C-alpha cells in the first residue's frame with residue numbers, strides 16, 4: 001500500500017506472527033534489508049487469528065528489493081534491530097507492581113509489621129528489582145510476563161532475609177546487658193536450664209546487679225532452685241575472680257544491672273570497660289520486641305559501650321510486629337541470638353531463626369496482593 005508521508009513515498013506493511021522476532025524475519029525476507037521497523041504491538045483482536053504480534057515495517061517505494069540470502073551485515077542489522085525491539089518491549093513490559101491506592105503493598109506490609117519507613121522503602125525497591133530480574137521477557141507469548149504474586153513474595157522474603165543474621169549460640173562465658181525490666185535475669189535462668197542443666201553441663205551464675213538487694217535475692221533464689229553456684233560480685237575485680245574460679249567446662253552466665261540512661265553514664269562505665277575488654281566474654285544486648293523502632297535505636301545506642309556481639313529479644317508474646325527487632329539487627333549488623341516469648345522458665349525461650357522474623361514481616365502480603373490482583 002503506497003503512502004505519502006512528508007513528500008516521501010513509503011511502502012508500509014504489517015506482518016503478523018507469533019513473536020516479534022518471527023514477524024521481523026518475515027518482513028526482512030519480504031522487503032529486504034532497507035526496510036525500517038515502524039512499530040510493534042500486540043495484534044488487535046480482529047487480527048489475532050493471524051498472529052499474536054503485529055510488526056509494522058516501511059520501505060521507501062522503489063528500493064524494495066529481495067534481501068541477500070547470506071551476509072554478515074544483514075545479520076548484524078537484524079541483530080541490532082532485534083535489540084531495539086527488545087528495548088522497546090522491555091519498556092512496554094515494565095512490571096506492574098501490586099499496589100493499592102498508589103501505596104506499595106510490600107512497603108505497607110513492612111511498615112505495619114513495625115519496620116521503619118526508610119528501611120521498608122529500601123526493601124520494597126530491592127525486592128521489586130529482584131522480582132523483575134527473575135521475570136523473563138516472553139516475547140513469543142500473548143502477554144508479556146509480569147512478576148506474579150509468588151515471585152513478589154519470594155523476592156520479599158529473600159530481600160529481608162539477606163539483611164540480617166542469626167547466631168543462636170551461647171558462648172561458655174556470656175553476659176546479658178540491657179535496660180531495666182528487659183528480662184535479663186529471667187532469660188539468664190532460662191539459658192541456664194536449656195543450655196546447662198538440660199544438657200548435663202555445670203552452670204555458674206554470677207550477678208553484678210548488687211545495687212538492688214531484691215535483684216541479688218531474685219538471682220540467689222533462682223540459683224538455689226536450680227541447685228547451681230551463685231555469686232554476687234560488687235566489683236569488676238570480684239567478677240574477674242569469680243569467672244576464673246569457675247571450672248573450665250562450666251557455663252558461666254553473668255547478670256548485670258538494668259541501667260537507665262543516666263545510670264549507665266554515671267556508673268556503667270567500669271563494667272562496660274571490663275566486659276567489652278574481655279574477648280572471652282560474649283555480650284548479648286537484651287531488648288524488648290514491643291519497643292518502638294525509634295526508642296529501640298536510642299536504647300541500643302546507649303548500650304554500645306558494652307560492645308554487644310548479639311541481640312536478644314524478649315516479650316515477643318506482647319507484639320506481633322517484629323519489625324523493630326529486624327531493624328535493629330539489620331542496622332547494627334548484629335545477629336539475633338535468642339528470643340523470649342513469655343515468662344515461663346525455660347519454655348519461653350527459643351533460638352532466633354530467620355524464618356521467624358522474615359515470615360512475620362510479610363505475613364499480610366499474600367492476602368493483600370490477592371485482594372488487589
Ligand SMILES: Nc1nc2c(ncn2[C@@H]2O[C@H](COP(=O)(O)OP(=O)(O)O)[C@@H](O)[C@H]2O)c(=O)[nH]1
Nearest residue numbers: 180181182183184185186314315340341342343
Ligand atoms: N511477657 C513477658 N514477660 C517477660 C519476658 N521475659 C521476662 N519477662 C518478665 O519481665 C519482668 C522483668 O524481668 P527481669 O528478668 O527481672 O528483667 P531484668 O530487669 O532485665 O532482669 C519479669 O516479670 C519477667 O517475668 C517475656 O519474654 N515476656
Ligand SMILES: [Mg+2]
Nearest residue numbers: 184185209215
Ligand atoms: Mg535483673
